Amino acid sequence: MGVKVAKFGGTSLASAEAFRKVKAIVLADSSRCFVVPSAPGKRAAEDQKVTDLLYQCHDRVIQGLDFADLFAQIRKRYQDIVTGLDLDLDINKYLDQIEQQLPNQSQPDYAASRGEYLNGIILAAYLGWEFVDPTEIIRFNSHGFLDLLQTEQLIAARLSPERPAVIPGFFGSMPDGSVKTFPRGGSDITGALIARGVKADLYENWTDVSGFYMADPRIVSEPKLISIITYRELRELAYNGANVLHEAAIYPVSQVGIPINIRNTNDPQAPGTMIVKEVNEPRECGDIIGVAGQKDFVVIQIEKALMNSEMGFVRRLLSILEELHISFAHMPSGIDMVSLVILKTELNGKLEQVLSLIQERLDPDRVEVVEQIALIATVGQGLARRYGIAARLFNALAEAKINVRMIDQNSGGINLIVGVANQDFEKAVRAIYQAFVR
Ligand code: ADP
Ligand code: ASP
Ligand code: MG
Secondary structure, three states, X not given: OOOEEXXXXXXXXXXXXXXXXXXXXXXXXXXXXXXXXXXOOOOOOOOOOHHHHHHHHHHHXXXXXXXXXXXXXXXXXXXXXXXXXXXXXXXXXXXXXHHHHXXXXXXXXXXXXXXXXXXXXXXXXXXXXXXXXXXXXXXXXXXXXXXXXXXXHHHHHHOOOOOOEEOOOOEEEOOOOOEEEOOOOOHHXXXXXXXXXXOOOEEEEEEOOOOOEOOOOOOOOXXXXXXXXXXXXXXXXXXXXXXXXXXXXXXXXXXXXXXXXXXXXXXXXXXXXXXXXXXXXXXXXXXXXXXXXXXXXXXXXXXXXXXXXXXXXXXXXXXXXXXXXOOOOEOOEEOOEEEEEEEHHHHOOOHHHHHHHHHHHHOOOEEEEEEEEEEEEEEOOOHHHOOOHHHHHHHHHHXXXXXXXXXXXXXXXXXXXXXXXXXXXXXXXXXXXXXXXX
């Protein structure tokens, strides 16, 4: 029969109507034994995600402000779901408890995690399944990093396909028992961990699109759907901004060879996208598998004559980032120069500090900072082995009159990254897509 883990995203669980679709999907296949829900997402464009409301509540707490109005909105979302489903469940009991606990929290994790927690309580009651609190089975170490080994063992010991269960996404616990969340979009990671722990045959990731498209459907109209893609290609696309699936959700399953299937809750018959270790058959998509990107990077270019012969130069540069807890996205380099490409949110106001430490410790000839840069990754297995790919890409950008500010090709030859000004981002994605996909 096989065992499937089904993760449902925020829009798939945003209303009573959405819950009904989820129940029908889960019960349609008896191998779907474990369900991982997200918090209620947006029901319409102007709506707010419950997780965003919860973070706002926590911000109010930190500022010593009242959060009752925000919490009332959250309460209403859950009450509407429970009444809409005609469920005999006292959701107010849980909400009251959370409203009382919120003011005692110094970190946002507890608040943020309650969106998934409450959706888990409701979904378990609606399916008549067991509710398993992920603080029991998903563990972080004292540095706040996932303890994969312990988590895998705890999941294997706690869950069994004979006892179908609902496990909320997005959080686990620290060694002291306190709640710790994954980064935003992290319910995908929980789903992957559960799939790994129960040795699932398939990890289904149910969302609001019929699979992974060759480009973001909000930028390119009606992009081609990718029917099959490798873990590596998907990781490149996800890491570079195609956030259909959190990039950290790939490793736990790819390492043990569990395939991922992206599916659409609103179109359950559609086969979606399969993500597997290797694809040997020729694919319909052509020379590239996809284009993905993200805005708001800061590029710090550092020049120093004979940099390449100065022992430890790059190590000292990176130790500055390490000290300030900043991770970089890319580090293109040339003779006598190296650039750090960092997401603005990751720099988090520490740019001046980084620059003064670079001056102090590296004595560079020149440092230039370029802000508001968008990076676009064009991804495909064996990209570097095909002729003319780069020429086509740069021609397309030139024809669209887009100035390329940075180029980086990873050594595995699977992607080619260009940096453009933020304002050229959408235009550049469309130009690249059109150059390769007809
Ligand atoms: P969920 O709430 O189900 O986790 P997300 O909002 O995290 O869903 O991810 C799904 C969204 O990702 C889609 O609605 C779509 O707008 C966006 N997206 C970005 N790039 C792509 C792509 N290449 N293919 C499909 N969807 C994409
Ligand atoms: N609810 C969380 C978020 O909005 C986690 C998730 O949806 O995966 O980021
Ligand atoms: Mg998501």
